[in-house]
Amino acid sequence: MWFSWSPVAWCCLVSSPEAARLSAEDISPSSNGPKAEPVLLDDDPDDPDDLFAGLTSCESIELSKCYQEQDIYSYTVCVCVCVYITFLSILINFYVCVCMYMCIYIYIYIYIYIYAFIYLYVFFHIYLFVCFLFIYTLFYIIYLFIKIDHSFLCICAHMSILIVINFFVFLGDGMNAYMVYKVLTKTSLSIFSRDEVCVKRRFSDFLGLHSKLASKYMHMGYIVPPAPEKSIVGMTKVKVGKEDLSSVEFVEKRRSALERYLLRTVKHPALLKDPDVLQFLESSELPRAVSTQALSGAGILRMVNKAADAVNKMTIKMNESDAWFEEKQQQFDNLDVQLRKLHASVESLVCHRRELSVNTASFAKSAAMLGNSEDHTALSRALSQLAEVEEKIDQLHQDQACADFYLISELLGDYVRLITAVKGVFDQRMKTWAKCQDAQVMLQRKREAEAKLQHANKPDKLQQAKDEIREWEGKVQQGERDFEQISKNIRREVGRFEKDRVKDFRVVIIKYLESLVHTQQQLIKYWEAFLPEAKAIA
């Protein structure tokens, strides 16, 4: 059942009214591979370049439903029009016939004209028939065209991108087996080379993409969405070939997490245009990202870097000149704490609801047996009915637990990780500031050294010192510019992040409440069906 949630729920249809203008202006990615210039965005707080200012995922569901509906709609429209024209033509034909016969009747004594009239009449009808045939075929062609190209009807003036991760294949064998996911991208954006691309990717490819993007963009202040986490336990269970519920769930969970990850990545206007992302979505062969393995050289280097970063964070004392940053940092810290708590409570709720469904099922069975052994017929029937009601309720609880999980729990998990990414970006800013400070300290020292050399009167060393001072002055300026840039970027990114957060939470919570409403409605239905049975016990 929960299969149905994910593809529909996470199709993100996005619209860009100005994509045409944008693609003309953008820095075309060079084809030198991963070393290409990262794409910079104009600094505009209102973000007219935001390709995704349009739809939320809620609307996206309605639009993807609208695909199917438009199909039926266009079909019925065409059929109706054809039928209408047929009747119209018959009517016209009939009317013309009558007129003709009237004419013929009046001019019957001019019998020579009968033949003329007859010929005219026949040809006129043939002409009408051919005309209408032409109109029919025209409509049929239009209908076919509409059926094939949905986006034409659906989103006319908008450009869009749609990513769906379908199921996968298990390749390899034993412990070296790996899951291959089919990533289908449907788009009408011009930066993509084709309208529809389907590629096969492994989990490590996703991690590789993330690490590349992080190394390119994090230090500039862009919030790079975090990739789903590795899970050795889950993967091992699946590899071992257990067909049980938990491994199926694990695969589904991972698939939907990867889908959401890709959608978030392409939602970011700079990341969408990044050549790595384009390569990931389009090229059929991707170099294997070995550096994402936990025990590789790169993995260990990452861990060492993380430890060094943690130590640095504690030692750097930044005097924050901008109150906005301090406030935002505090906010994100609080948000992090609360979201983690909420996530834990929701996970516990999912667990208890699953337990409730299991217990309800076993109670239903036991009530059925009790009903069987009861010798009063009406009571026995009522007890069996109770057992049936409880069984249906148990199914309901299970569905509700899935909804809890896939809607809220996963969203919260994603946001907990996103906030870690946001905090990382703030830390980058601190590092930039620290570098700037270090450069200033160096400059100061060089200046002092120069002053000392001036007194000591060593002309060659003096020249070297002057060169070094110039070099460090340049560095200081660069550092300050970097700091400015990263601060600007962060402000814009945080604004965008907050907007997305508000949208996501609102949509998901409303959907969740709707699922709760549905559960209660079903409960009412079941108990209403049971009540007369209970009353019927004599």
Added chain:
Amino acid sequence: MMQEGLDDGPDFLSEEDRGPRAVNVDLQTDATLQVDISDALSERDKVKFTVHTKSTLPNFKQNEFSVVRQHEEFIWLHDSFVESEEYAGYIIPPAPPRPDFDASREKLQKLGEGEGSMTKEEFTKMKQELEAEYLAIFKKTVAMHEVFLCRVAAHPVLRKDLNFHVFLEYNQDLSVRGKNKKEKLEDFFKNVVKSADGVLVAGVKDVDDFFEHEKTFLLEYHNRVKDSSAKSDRMIRSHKSAADDINRIASTLYTLGTQDSTDLCKFFLKVSELFEKTRKIEARVAADEDLKLADLLKYYLRESQAAKDLLYRRGRALVDYENANKALDKARAKNKDVLQAETTQQVCCQKFEKISESAKQELIDFKTRRVAAFRKNLVELAELELKHAKGNLQLLQSCLGVLKGDT
């Protein structure tokens, strides 16, 4: 530690006040003898019930009087019925279970220890909940004791018992102590012997079809009721823990709402309020299920056990009768102690017939009572579930309307 009166209740439990009083039994209110528990006090590890009697029977000194009784005295009364030979032919109303506040007390203690780790509001909220739970258990145990007394008072033969009258009237302490370890051990051995004997007796085929059918039926029914009762308890417990989770979610959402600076803050506050209300409803659903379903099953578990005991006693009497017959035949054959054997045989025969007669009536009454109780409780269960689901639905829909309207 906690002194509480019966009518001290938070509002949401007050409408169940009437419920537990006549939860499982359909009683004919008889003006000649009316018994109820008008008050109860919970002390450290004892509960004191005030048993109030209204009677027009001549053997009572007054028409209306009250005494204070403890749980052990109820047990004493029940045991006196069970042990008496006269009432062998009747289904003895099952004894009320011991008031068990251990679980609740433990939770309160844990809450007290964890006070430092949670916010003031959370602490007060959880404390209120625990107090409500304590109160609910308290009310239930009072109701069970009352049902026991009412059953005895309604029974045409048992109500005339002398011990019962003493119980109702004697306003000093009955000096009944709970069984000490030695007696409990004796009881345990007696039970083992009894169950072995029961198996033996049950093996004897009965001449009477009605009793044979009842025996097989009761055995099966008892096992299945036990199973259902256990499973329904588990189901209700997980329902309660799910409701607790919703409580925590609501409070976290509230904190998120107060801290958030974007448009979401109003959103979160509204949703948190909604979850608080739905949690209350879910907790009441669990409580109602507990009351109507689980208690019903538990009560009939005990009643079917009492009915099985009756059948056992009858079986025992039948075996004794047959043994007496055999002894009489042997004595006639040997022509020794014939008179004695005859008298024993007569006694056994009378006993057996008396038991059979009353047992038949009792078992038929048991069935009618059972059907009526199930009907009443199942109907009430369905109605309450519907009521709560509708309330829940309305809350959710109104909140959804407000939230959608805001966007």
